[in-house]
Amino acid sequence: MKAIVVYESYWGNTASVARAIAEGIGSGAQALTTTEATAAVIADADLIVAGSPVIAFSLPNEKMRESIRLKPGKAPTPPDLSHPSLQSWMAGLSKGKGRFAAFETRVKMSPGGATPKIIKGLEEAGYAPIGEAQRFIVKGKFGPLHDGELDRARQWGAELAKDMERS
Numbered sequence: 001m002k003a004i005v006v007y008e009s010y011w012g013n014t015a016s017v018a019r020a021i022a023e024g025i026g027s028g029a030q031a032l033t034t035t036e037a038t039a040a041v042i043a044d045a046d047l048i049v050a051g052s053p054v055i056a057f058s059l060p061n062e063k064m065r066e067s068i069r070l071k072p073g074k075a076p077t078p079p080d081l082s083h084p085s086l087q088s089w090m091a092g093l094s095k096g097k098g099r100f101a102a103f104e105t106r107v108k109m110s111p112g113g114a115t116p117k118i119i120k121g122l123e124e125a126g127y128a129p130i131g132e133a134q135r136f137i138v139k140g141k142f143g144p145l146h147d148g149e150l151d152r153a154r155q156w157g158a159e160l161a162k163d164m165e166r167s
């Protein structure tokens with residue numbers, strides 16, 4: 001099975017979760033930025049797992065990214081804005097026929113989320129859902145991840161691989 005875990009990440013929390021999910025899925029899985037996950041790379045993927053941080057209660061859009069760039073606040077490092085947003089990556093997708101799963105990183109107590117828009121974007125591109133969308137929790141506005149979240153991400157990856165085998 002070929003699986004691509006594609007992510008948007010400014011401070012590395014979502015990237016770490018993406019790598020843990022890919023580890024959990026096992027051989028044939030790769031965690032890639034939106035730059036690396038080109039149309040050619042994902043063309044024959046059986047499974048796409050897509051994730052992003054929740055910013056301002058939702059999937060980050062260009063306006064939110066610009067606001068983060070201009071006002072990073074008390075961020076521990078400058079935000080990595082070098083890759084396209086997941087939203088624009090999804091808008092550029094060609095028709096796919098594989099399965100998908102969605103995840104987000106976020107603080108515990110917040111309304112909204114990113115996964116509803118990720119689900120919509122991938123469904124519109126023709127992918128069919130597998131597994132339940134997941135939330136991975138960070139301790140502060142910029143992270144780090146709560147203890148145990150990377151283990152949970154690995155476990156979810158392994159479950160997705162099993163679900164794919166059964167489907």
Ligand SMILES: Cc1cc2nc3c(=O)[nH]c(=O)nc-3n(C[C@H](O)[C@H](O)[C@H](O)COP(=O)(O)O)c2cc1C
Nearest residue numbers: 009010011012013014053056057105106107110141
């Ligand atoms: C400007 C800003 C806005 C945020 N808005 C939300 C929010 O509305 N809801 C939430 O749950 N987390 C919010 N967060 C927390 C981030 O989603 C969290 O830190 C995420 O893990 C960052 O991912 P990254 O390290 O991959 O960039 C916000 C963080 C920042 C810096």
